[in-house]
Amino acid sequence: MIKMNLQFSDGLKNMKPSEIRELLKYASKKDFISFSGGMPNPLTFPMDEIRQIIDEVMRDYGSLALQYGNTGGLNELREEISKMVLETEGIKTTMEGTIVTSGSQQGLYELAKVMLNPGDTVITEEPTYVGAISAFDANKAEMHSIKIDDEGMDTHAAEEEIKRLISAGRKPKFIYLIPTFQNPTGITMSLERRKHITEISSRYSIPIVEDNPYGELRYSGQKIPSLKSLDHEDSVIYMGTFSKVMCPGFRLGYTIAPVDYVNRANLLKQALDLSSSTFSQYVAWLYLKKGIMKTMIPKAVSLYRKKRDAMFKALEESFPEGSKWSRPDGGMFIWATLDRRINTSDLLKESVEAGVAYVSGNSFSPSRSQGSSMRLNFTFAEEKKIFEGMERLGNLVEKKLSILESP
Numbered sequence: 001m002i003k004m005n006l007q008f009s010d011g012l013k014n015m016k017p018s019e020i021r022e023l024l025k026y027a028s029k030k031d032f033i034s035f036s037g038g039m040p041n042p043l044t045f046p047m048d049e050i051r052q053i054i055d056e057v058m059r060d061y062g063s064l065a066l067q068y069g070n071t072g073g074l075n076e077l078r079e080e081i082s083k084m085v086l087e088t089e090g091i092k093t094t095m096e097g098t099i100v101t102s103g104s105q106q107g108l109y110e111l112a113k114v115m116l117n118p119g120d121t122v123i124t125e126e127p128t129y130v131g132a133i134s135a136f137d138a139n140k141a142e143m144h145s146i147k148i149d150d151e152g153m154d155t156h157a158a159e160e161e162i163k164r165l166i167s168a169g170r171k172p173k174f175i176y177l178i179p180t181f182q183n184p185t186g187i188t189m190s191l192e193r194r195k196h197i198t199e200i201s202s203r204y205s206i207p208i209v210e211d212n213p214y215g216e217l218r219y220s221g222q223k224i225p226s227l228k229s230l231d232h233e234d235s236v237i238y239m240g241t242f243s244k245v246m247c248p249g250f251r252l253g254y255t256i257a258p259v260d261y262v263n264r265a266n267l268l269k270q271a272l273d274l275s276s277s278t279f280s281q282y283v284a285w286l287y288l289k290k291g292i293m294k295t296m297i298p299k300a301v302s303l304y305r306k307k308r309d310a311m312f313k314a315l316e317e318s319f320p321e322g323s324k325w326s327r328p329d330g331g332m333f334i335w336a337t338l339d340r341r342i343n344t345s346d347l348l349k350e351s352v353e354a355g356v357a358y359v360s361g362n363s364f365s366p367s368r369s370q371g372s373s374m375r376l377n378f379t380f381a382e383e384k385k386i387f388e389g390m391e392r393l394g395n396l397v398e399k400k401l402s403i404l405e406s407p
């Protein structure tokens, strides 16, 4: 048979395969410990409640739930989402300003497609969420990433970069932020910086995109107002998800945005998947309406708090001097930075061979400047495994350092 040569588009040229996926073939070992995924712990899945809801959906709404649905999402669910975000994040919205997406990952892809022309600039945090990098890359955006510290994005540096881009005729299309328990660092942006970035957004007329999958998973410290609740100009596009506070398997997220954005995103969604799963939406609607979300979150919080504290302790015990790590008040990740002579991408293969995985820093870095850092997920592994895995990793880093230091 003569094989046809497929002529692919240029669209995916910039995209790189995930390095951890490539290495997962080593991960079949029995005692392999992974700190790499962003997966919720299945112990938090309310199995019985969901089973009962599924029965109810089939009994009372079966002919609707198995049918095609509205592109923008099930009206009843959109109403429950509006009530929920008012209560949890002080966000005032309506059903018309809320769209359901197939995970917030689809929301990010829609964002890129709705807002960006090839070569457009966007401002992101440095480091930032790898899935956002993929969505922006797939739409050929140019990312200008701004360093974050313990208080989140350095907003003064962001303003300088924005001024520079504007004077070069390349005004950014939006500022993408994960201000609460950021992925990958776990860092939360301070209120002062939140106010400052809102002022900058208003001064230069650049919308903010607030991606908030982890906001409800707080283990310590005080809640800080969302950017969307500080927004008086309808200039914040807000994204949320059911993945971390219900389960990711239903693939449901939502975007709250100005109505003209919503209209365009819905046009695009007709080309993507017509609508998110009607069945999943009925389940999520009843899950919210019956208040199950509210009872489930505190359980997840108390499980994850213990795991976070275990990882803090394991880092103290096992990581060599000269290593640093973030101290997140919530979310799913700790960001560790090693001696700068160690490259975490190079170390990953050895680490996987030693039976432990993380995601290396540069996967999250539009500027490829996070070579000595790694993202560690603490929500998935059992506590005992957290200590074991961190010991393996610590030993490996010690070994590397002693080789580097030997004359």
Ligand SMILES: Cc1ncc(COP(=O)(O)O)c(C=O)c1O
Pocket (backbone or CB within 6 Å): 038, 102, 103, 104, 105, 106, 129, 131, 178, 183, 211, 213, 240, 241, 242, 243, 248, 252, 253
């Ligand atoms: C910051 C951020 N945004 C979006 C997503 C996508 O989540 P989902 O598509 O499951 O809603 C994730 C998932 O890890 C994330 O961390």
